[in-house]
Amino acid sequence: MKKLITNWNNYPVIEADEISFDYDPELSSKLNGTSTIAHGNGRCYGDASLSSSVINTLRFDKILSFDVKQGIITCQSGILLSDLLEVIVPQGWFLPVTPGTKFITIGGAVASDVHGKNHHVDGSFSRHIVSMTVLTGSGETMVCSKLKNAHLFWATCGGMGLTGVVLAVTFNLKKIQTSFIRQKQVKAENLDEAMVLFAEHSDFTYSVAWIDCLKTGKQFGRSILILGEHAAQEEVSYKHKKLTAKDKSLFSVPFNFPSFVLNEWTVKAFNALYYAKNHQKVMDATVHYDGFFYPLDSILNWNRIYGNRGFVQYQFVLPLKESKEGLKNILTRINKKGMGSFLAVLKLFGEQNDLISFPMEGYTLALDFPMKPGLLEFLDELDEVVADFGGRIYLSKDARMRSQIFWETYPNAKTFKEIVKKYDPENRYVSNMSKRLMLKD
Amino acid sequence: MSKNALILGATSDMSLALARKFGSHGYSLTLAARNVDKLTALQSDIQIRQHVTVDIVPFDALNIKSHQDFYKNIPTKPDVVICVFGLLGDQLKAQSDWQSCEEILMSNYVGAVSILNIVANDMELKKQGVIVGISSVAGERGRQSNYFYGSAKAGFTAYLSGLRNRLFKSGVHVLTVKPGFVKTKMIENIKTPGPLTAMPKNVADDIYNAVVKRKNVIYTKGIWQWVMLAIKNIPEGVFKKLKL
Numbered sequence: 186m187k188k189l190i191t192n193w194n195n196y197p198v199i200e201a202d203e204i205s206f207d208y209d210p211e212l213s214s215k216l217n218g219t220s221t222i223a224h225g226n227g228r229c230y231g232d233a234s235l236s237s238s239v240i241n242t243l244r245f246d247k248i249l250s251f252d253v254k255q256g257i258i259t260c261q262s263g264i265l266l267s268d269l270l271e272v273i274v275p276q277g278w279f280l281p282v283t284p285g286t287k288f289i290t291i292g293g294a295v296a297s298d299v300h301g302k303n304h305h306v307d308g309s310f311s312r313h314i315v316s317m318t319v320l321t322g323s324g325e326t327m328v329c330s331k332l333k334n335a336h337l338f339w340a341t342c343g344g345m346g347l348t349g350v351v352l353a354v355t356f357n358l359k360k361i362q363t364s365f366i367r368q369k370q371v372k373a374e375n376l377d378e379a380m381v382l383f384a385e386h387s388d389f390t391y392s393v394a395w396i397d398c399l400k401t402g403k404q405f406g407r408s409i410l411i412l413g414e415h416a417a418q419e420e421v422s423y424k425h426k427k428l429t430a431k432d433k434s435l436f437s438v439p440f441n442f443p444s445f446v447l448n449e450w451t452v453k454a455f456n457a458l459y460y461a462k463n464h465q466k467v468m469d470a471t472v473h474y475d476g477f478f479y480p481l482d483s484i485l486n487w488n489r490i491y492g493n494r495g496f497v498q499y500q501f502v503l504p505l506k507e508s509k510e511g512l513k514n515i516l517t518r519i520n521k522k523g524m525g526s527f528l529a530v531l532k533l534f535g536e537q538n539d540l541i542s543f544p545m546e547g548y549t550l551a552l553d554f555p556m557k558p559g560l561l562e563f564l565d566e567l568d569e570v571v572a573d574f575g576g577r578i579y580l581s582k583d584a585r586m587r588s589q590i591f592w593e594t595y596p597n598a599k600t601f602k603e604i605v606k607k608y609d610p611e612n613r614y615v616s617n618m619s620k621r622l623m624l625k626d
Numbered sequence: 627m628s629k630n631a632l633i634l635g636a637t638s639d640m641s642l643a644l645a646r647k648f649g650s651h652g653y654s655l656t657l658a659a660r661n662v663d664k665l666t667a668l669q670s671d672i673q674i675r676q677h678v679t680v681d682i683v684p685f686d687a688l689n690i691k692s693h694q695d696f697y698k699n700i701p702t703k704p705d706v707v708i709c710v711f712g713l714l715g716d717q718l719k720a721q722s723d724w725q726s727c728e729e730i731l732m733s734n735y736v737g738a739v740s741i742l743n744i745v746a747n748d749m750e751l752k753k754q755g756v757i758v759g760i761s762s763v764a765g766e767r768g769r770q771s772n773y774f775y776g777s778a779k780a781g782f783t784a785y786l787s788g789l790r791n792r793l794f795k796s797g798v799h800v801l802t803v804k805p806g807f808v809k810t811k812m813i814e815n816i817k818t819p820g821p822l823t824a825m826p827k828n829v830a831d832d833i834y835n836a837v838v839k840r841k842n843v844i845y846t847k848g849i850w851q852w853v854m855l856a857i858k859n860i861p862e863g864v865f866k867k868l869k870l
Contacts, residue, residue: 207637207811208664247671261667272675 190239193488194230195495196556196584199617205241209352212240212320220615223346225290226265229297230498231584232617233345240350242292248272249353256358257315262292262351267482274430278358279415279474281313285530287479292351297581298343298542302391302413302478305535309544311342313357321349322609340604343542345580347619348608364428365416366391366477370468372460376406376516380509380548383410383533390414391477394531397456398519398552399449406516408531409463413477421471431475449523481528491555497584499564500551502534503576508548511574515550515567522563526552541601543579551582561585580618591622628678632656632704634685634741635711637664639810640760643830644708649676651834656700658685659711687711687737688729697744706837707745708758709738712779714812717772727774734778739785746789749798756837757793758801759786763845765804766854769870790842801836802843805829806850822849 191198204221206212224239242263249259256278260269266280267287273279284299293299295317300309307313316330319341329338341348371386373379379394386392391413400407418426481487488496503511512531519526530551537544554560568590571578577594578586592598602624612625619625631648633641636657645655649672657665657680665682672680681701686692713733720727742757749755764772765779783802790800807818809825824832824847832846845851860868 208667247667248674249667249670251674 190224190235191227191495192230192232192234192584193228194498194584195488195491195493196497197232197235197617198495199232199235199237201236202238203241204238205244207244209320209326212245212350212352213324216240216324216613218613220612222614222616222619223262223292223296223350225263225293225296226288228286228289229293230582231580232621233296233580233583234293235617236615242290242350245352246290251276253278256360257355258358259353259355260291261353262295263290265290266294271430273358274361274364274474275428277361277428279361281357281359282307282310283478285479286482287475288482291354292346295342295351295354296344296346298539298544299581300534300544302393302411302532304537304544305387305392305533306390307359308535308537309343309539309542310356311339311539311542314338314342315355315357317341317354318352319349319608320352322611322613324613326352327608336604337608339540340601340608342539343580344540344601344605345618345624346616347605347614347624349614359415361415361428362418363416363421363425364430364474365421365425365471366413366474367416367420368470368472368477369412370463370470371410371412372463372466373406373408373410375404376408376512377509379406379408379410379531380533383548386410386412387533392533395459396529396531396550397460398516398526398529399453399456399523401520405520406512407460409460415474416471425471431473452526491553494556496553496555497560497564498551498553498582499567500549500579500582501567501571501576502543502545502549502579503547503571503574504545505547507574507576511570511576512548512550514570514574518563518567518570519552524554524560524563526554528553540597540604541595543577543581545577547576549579551579580622583618586622588621588623628652628654629705630654630656630702631706631708632658632700634658634707634709635687636668636682637661638710638812639826640805640808640829641708641710642668643826644710644833645672645680646676647827647830647834648706649678649680652678653706654679654681654702656681656683656702656704658683658696658700660684660686685741687741688732690737690740693741693744697741697748703748704745704755706756706758707742708760708833709742710760711737712760712762712775712812714772714775717770717774720774730774731778734775735781735785738782742785742789746793746798750793750796753796754798756799756801757786757789758803758833758837759783760803760805761786763804763806763850763854767858767865769868771870787843799837799840801833801841803829803833803836804843804845804850804854806845806847806853808846822847822853 187200188203190201204215219238221238222236224234225242245261245263247261251258253276282301294310298309298311318328320326373382389412394408394410396408532549534544536546572594631653636659662682662684669680669682685696715730761783762779764776765783768776786802807823808829829846836844
């Protein structure tokens with residue numbers, strides 16, 4: 186039965202057959218040789234998990250073991266981070282790395298090799314994986330880790346599902362004493378100050394900045410730097426001492442907004458309010474981890490504010506040396522076009538140099554653009570700038586980059602393709618992205 | 627000591643939801659199904675998430691001869707037995723293929739009667755226990771698209787009603803559950819109307835609450851009671867001409 190399938194940004198939408206499974210052997214028996222690709226909870230922003238046939242992993246969501254003393258967990262790939270948090274937080278453990286939504290699967294976390302606000306300290310998700318099993322394109326169920334079948338391991342971390350289906354993952358958790366975060370917010374007048382503040386606060390475990398992309402002049406790139414540490418027992422009030430996973434959805438966007446709702450002026454107004462709400466230069470607070478890490482998750486279906494046409498996320502990273510000049514260049518272009526980005530997030534990555542994972546040391550900026558005429562051409566122009574500065578685009582958020590840009594900016598692309606070929610010689614795992622970026626022959 | 631719930635046919639979506647629900651209320655669990663390999667992941671998952679002991683045992687509803695030994699050998703005698711297994715089957719195929727037809731009747735009626743007889747006798751002796759039978763709204767009126775399944779479920783509903791009548795005086799409670807559409811693997815490829823379709827979790831919640839309140843018969847979703855009332859009241863002369 187064909188179904189309409191899309192990812193979080195409602196672009197593109199495709200028609201696909203869907204395979205779902207509960208048990209490992211069941212999956213193998215349902216694969217009939219047609220090219221397919223694993224699809225988790227559909228929270229990436231592009232075409233990495235879209236194909237004319239997709240494997241829905243959401244039923245494959247069991248926790249296989251949990252060592253409460255050592256903080257090591259093994260789970261099947263379809264489990265959501267939100268479900269995991271409910272199990273681990275009450276036992277005093279937290280995810281080693283988490284992206285800005287808890288509604289992704291562990292399989293997705295591996296395939297995207299997700300990063301979080303602690304990248305400069307803890308790296309990306311792959312760093313914390315002990316081992317995993319992958320059903321490869323050649324039909325074998327293989328165990329891999331940094332030591333065993335390392336090629337498969339590294340081509341699967343950030344490999345967008347092209348080596349096969351991640352079945353189970355064992356990874357290390359992070360010890361916590363409370364479910365609260367000691368948060369510090371610092372306002373930056375402009376981009377220069379924001380970058381100084383990032384460097385000054387690099388000892389904080391968590392750091393990220395909201396940035397206003399539409400401000401010009403002296404306040405060009407004004408930001409609010411948001412820093413955090415897991416709060417210790419003695420740092421929280423009595424009623425906050427109990428470890429709890431909060432999973433309250435406050436509000437759900439009921440329908441797709443008309444496309445005119447988000448425009449340059451409404452975004453400017455929002456940004457002004459958001460910046461003004463921090464009435465002091467530095468503000469401290471103790472907040473629950475749920476609000477700190479997942480502010481948008483409390484608004485279910487927030488993607489609908491972008492309307493039927495959907496939107497495009499654009500996230501790039503620039504090498505540290507080039508970051509300042511590059512960011513200025515790109516923000517100026519966005520300014521000139523008045524291409525308002527409602528959500529713009531700036532973050533300083535630590536060092537990372539893996540096979541195909543996105544992060545590298547330097548600044549990363551994530552932007553949302555409502556889909557409209559001229560946008561794709563504009564993003565092609567930005568791609569060139571990113572490439573010129575030695576940066577690259579995050580594949581999990583990409584639905585439109587030209588193949589040539591990918592091959593220019595991912596230095597290990599060729600090796601990656603060769604390894605993928607070895608584990609999937611007959612191209613059993615193919616996505617719209619792998620076709621677009623020419624990752625499979 | 628914690629109570630124990632035995633789930634017969636434990637690999638279904640409804641069983642998983644029931645196991646989580648009863649587990650989260652402190653019941654230790656015995657999961658029984660034909661293929662025990664399929665249960666090992668469930669076992670660890672429920673133990674980790676619900677913090678209860680889970681035993682897994684092989685059980686084949688169609689192998690009537692094995693039922694005595696199965697019940698004799700289970701690690702913990704249950705306080706609540708939930709009979710979930712069933713088979714929708716292929717109506718068209720079963721019309722001309724006796725084996726398929728028999729399988730539907732055996733799974734939904736004969737197998738269930740066989741194992742629940744054994745459970746009932748034990749609980750009657752102990753003068754306590756709860757038996758939950760998952761029947762179906764399809765048993766309320768036969769229709770051409772699934773009357774093998776429907777008639778077996780009709781038999782099962784009548785069986786549960788008689789059993790309830792018999793066990794009342796010994797304090798053993800029998801709950802008949804009549805689900806409508808439930809979003810499970812069983813109807814994976816069938817499009818069902820949203821307002822009439824329940825999620826397994828909602829069905830499990832309804833069943834747990836009905837066990838606590840010692841209800842006799844429940845529909846889930848509740849609206850099915852009224853839908854079926856309407857369907858049952860269609861005159862046979864009209865009904866036989868409908869494409870249902």
